Amino acid sequence: MAAVKSVFVCSDCGGQSAKWLGRCPQCGAWNSLIETVAAAAPRAGVRTGTGATSTRHAALAPASTVQSLRTVPAKTQPHLPTGIAELDRVLGGGLVAGSVVLIGGDPGIGKSTLLLQVLAHLSTPGATAMQHAAASAHAPALGPSHEAGGQREKVLYVSGEESAAQVALRAQRLGLKDNDVRLMAEIQLERIIDALGAEQPDVCVIDSIQTVYTEMLTSAPGSVAQVRECAAQLTRMAKSGGTCIVLVGHVTKEGALAGPRVLEHMVDTVLYFEGDTHSSYRLIRAIKNRFGAVNELGVFAMTERGLKGVSNPSALFLSHHGAPVAGSCVLATLEGTRPLLVEVQALADTAAAPSPRRLSVGLEPARLAMLLAVLHRHAGIACGDQDVFVNAVGGVRITEPAADLAVLLAIQSSLKNRPLPRGLLAFGEVGLAGEIRPAPRGQERLREAAKLGFSAAIIPAANAPKNAGSRFEGLALHPVHRIDEALDIVRSLQG
Ligand code: TYD
Numbered sequence: 001m002a003a004v005k006s007v008f009v010c011s012d013c014g015g016q017s018a019k020w021l022g023r024c025p026q027c028g029a030w031n032s033l034i035e036t037v038a039a040a041a042p043r044a045g046v047r048t049g050t051g052a053t054s055t056r057h058a059a060l061a062p063a064s065t066v067q068s069l070r071t072v073p074a075k076t077q078p079h080l081p082t083g084i085a086e087l088d089r090v091l092g093g094g095l096v097a098g099s100v101v102l103i104g105g106d107p108g109i110g111k112s113t114l115l116l117q118v119l120a121h122l123s124t125p126g127a128t129a130m131q132h133a134a135a136s137a138h139a140p141a142l143g144p145s146h147e148a149g150g151q152r153e154k155v156l157y158v159s160g161e162e163s164a165a166q167v168a169l170r171a172q173r174l175g176l177k178d179n180d181v182r183l184m185a186e187i188q189l190e191r192i193i194d195a196l197g198a199e200q201p202d203v204c205v206i207d208s209i210q211t212v213y214t215e216m217l218t219s220a221p222g223s224v225a226q227v228r229e230c231a232a233q234l235t236r237m238a239k240s241g242g243t244c245i246v247l248v249g250h251v252t253k254e255g256a257l258a259g260p261r262v263l264e265h266m267v268d269t270v271l272y273f274e275g276d277t278h279s280s281y282r283l284i285r286a287i288k289n290r291f292g293a294v295n296e297l298g299v300f301a302m303t304e305r306g307l308k309g310v311s312n313p314s315a316l317f318l319s320h321h322g323a324p325v326a327g328s329c330v331l332a333t334l335e336g337t338r339p340l341l342v343e344v345q346a347l348a349d350t351a352a353a354p355s356p357r358r359l360s361v362g363l364e365p366a367r368l369a370m371l372l373a374v375l376h377r378h379a380g381i382a383c384g385d386q387d388v389f390v391n392a393v394g395g396v397r398i399t400e401p402a403a404d405l406a407v408l409l410a411i412q413s414s415l416k417n418r419p420l421p422r423g424l425l426a427f428g429e430v431g432l433a434g435e436i437r438p439a440p441r442g443q444e445r446l447r448e449a450a451k452l453g454f455s456a457a458i459i460p461a462a463n464a465p466k467n468a469g470s471r472f473e474g475l476a477l478h479p480v481h482r483i484d485e486a487l488d489i490v491r492s493l494q495g
């Protein structure tokens with residue numbers, strides 16, 4: 001293939017250069033030039049770059065007309081269930097035709113395994129027909145091929161990381177028989193696009209986007225320029241052909257998706273696989289979803305036959321101590337629509353160095369310093385000479401401020417070396433003035449806690465049920481306004 005012109009465009013000022021330079025000649029920014037397909041090189045049949053001009057867009061889609069919003073029919077997007085209920089929950093019901101899903105996660109966490117399971121399920125005859133019948137109450141079926149029922153989806157798995165034989169071996173290990181997964185071990189974008197055109201699959205998985213490269217750019221696969229260009233072309237392919245494309249993305253050491261941030265803007269749904277690779281539990285979180293709620297959480301267990309959904313995970317993140325231990329407090333948190341009980345552990349220990357360490361795993365590090373200041377100023381408990389470590393059990397990541405109260409109680413318990421009473425849980429945001437602010441959907445958290453047999457809850461006063469009718473079986477509620485009140489209640493319960 002003849003070399004196609006590419007130019008280097010500054011990501012700060014948009015200035016162009018014919019070759020790569022360390023510094024943008026226009027604005028002087030360092031290391032900001034990124035290779036893009038040159039605007040003036042449209043060839044028949046080749047879909048060109050991200051920096052597309054309107055003339056090139058015109059060749060791809062019929063021109064849009066201006067119309068009144070109220071005359072546009074509001075079409076809900078039908079979801080195609082993947083057959084894995086926990087994944088459907090995160091996706092908002094399933095995959096959507098013509099959409100692009102990006103799924104990121106650490107190496108070895110199970111991205112390829114999960115997607116192979118999904119494709120095998122979708123392509124197994126009969127499997128989806130049953131689900132369509134079940135799902136049709138709230139979502140119409142996807143595309144005309146489903147109207148007959150008993151149809152299978154056409155699926156394509158593009159593997160850039162493993163050979164076809166390796167994928168086959170995995171499928172055998174997972175016990176995936178009778179499926180009709182079409183497989184292609186390929187990393188060149190143009191060939192993948194040709195295959196997508198020829199096969200016209202309903203769902204296509206690209207594993208992974210970092211291995212794919214286009215000949216139009218000279219940059220190496222996995223570079224910002226390549227990832228951006230390949231993702232843009234695949235996105236356009238999905239929109240025009242109605243294929244749902246799932247892109248697997250690598251994550252960097254810091255845990256962010258590798259490659260440009262624009263990848264997250266380009267796609268419809270961004271999912272993150274998280275969890276401790278040493279434990280068998282895996283979490284999938286939606287951080288962006290154009291077709292459903294975000295922050296919904298799917299919970300899986302990795303077994304020797306692949307990933308299995310865990311439908312009732314609320315007690316998963318509790319460690320089961322024989323006797324109560326100091327420095328541990330149970331938090332009722334909410335992940336999307338689902339209440340989870342998570343054990344928060346804290347350890348306060350005399351600091352060896354002049355500047356004590358504050359470390360938090362799974363909880364917001366910035367809030368820890370703030371909470372320690374509140375504890376000192378508003379409850380008179382100093383830990384300026386203590387190293388303080390906090391951890392959320394089970395590798396779960398909690399970002400909501402409603403974790404504050406449980407963190408503070410755990411720290412205080414570790415400082416005093418006195419366990420909190422058995423069966424106690426807490427939630428609530430702690431403000432800088434020492435006040436306890438309400439958490440969203442407190443009733444659901446309390447209902448889950450009562451279901452799991454907790455006996456006492458320290459909660460924000462504003463979350464206390466208004467009517468006497470909504471009591472929770474066996475759960476004594478202790479509504480508090482301020483942090484010192486909460487600590488008083490703990491002391492009185494400890495006796
Ligand atoms: P994989 O899907 O290859 O991860 P990724 O694509 O995200 O890099 O996951 C492979 C890991 O999962 C590997 O450590 C082995 C484990 N595994 C199981 O425990 N059970 C199984 O059935 C399979 C296929 C893999």
Ligand code: MG
Nearest residue numbers: 111112161207
């Ligand atoms: Mg993989």
